[in-house]
Amino acid sequence: MKIALLGYGRMGKEIEKIALQRGHEIVIRYSGEEEYNITDADVAIDFSIPTVAYDNITNCLKNNVPVVSGTTGWLDKYDEVVDLCKTNKGAFIYASNFSLGVNIFFELNKQLAKMMKNLDQYKTTIEEIHHTKKLDAPSGTAITLAEGIIDNSLKSSWTLDGDTENNNIPITAVRTPDVPGTHTISYDSIVDSIDIKHTAHNRQGFALGAVIASEWLADKTGVFSMADVLNLG
Structure with missing residues (x-):
């Protein structure tokens, strides 16, 4: 082509x-x-x-x-x-992210959100880490992950650096030199935590x-x- x-x-x-x-x-x-x-x-x-x-x-x-x-x-x-x-x-x-692994990660995220839907003792958060030259925050990938959770759970919104009140998903955006992209979804309760994570090693x-x-x-x-x-x- x-x-x-x-x-x-x-x-x-x-x-x-x-x-x-x-x-x-x-x-x-x-x-x-x-x-x-x-x-x-x-x-x-x-x-x-x-x-x-x-x-x-x-x-x-x-x-x-x-x-x-x-x-x-x-x-x-x-x-x-x-x-x-x-x-x-x-x-x-x-696509917010064309990585084959990330798109599989998107589907895992949706399935986990369905399983966690009625377990309100868990607080849901997202962290994304990218290189310092990235122009937008949060990343498009993080937004796609948040939307995937919202579509498959009782969560209703996401905010940058917000809190977990009122069915909100807080996203933390970190900028560090030479990081292609790392995204982590966390479900935390007082007794345990569940995390899924995708780390890009290069572009x-x-x-x-x-x-x-x-x-x-x-x-x-x-x-x-x-x-x-x-x-x-």
Whole structure:
């Protein structure tokens, strides 16, 4: 496939390595200023920044180029993108995290939330740790985890650095140099604790998942998730 990389920072370059290894061609490397024709690509992978992600994605959909996005921080316009994709009969995948392991972790999180649903003696918390260059907090992955718990339990909300009152899930965001991403879900009571944790060792897992998603999306129409790509539904 001919791939457009919309965002050519650390993740874009990691995706390029994986894509080339898998026999694809990079035809566009966009880091913010270059002019390009998106129709030169068979599929686009967006790992840009929140302020330009929406424009990148809509440009792809208006030109019938399937697009995979891993940029977080723009989701206030997600419904607009979904409507545009459906109107143009395009193809779109957004994921807060493309790591294959993290998407399995998402499903484990949902199942554990179901099991803990009626055990109100346990307080639920989330901690996420990322590198200091990450622009948003909490991470999109942490938000996805919180939403997975809310959808499968009696919890009703999440807050950054909040408390566990009123069915709330507090998320703690820690920024430490050179940490690709660590997420921990904790259920704590006065007698014991249950934790599930995912630790990324490098960015290769994110890059591989994004390339696999773009391969899967190339000949499809619709709005999908990584659960569709990995057949986890």
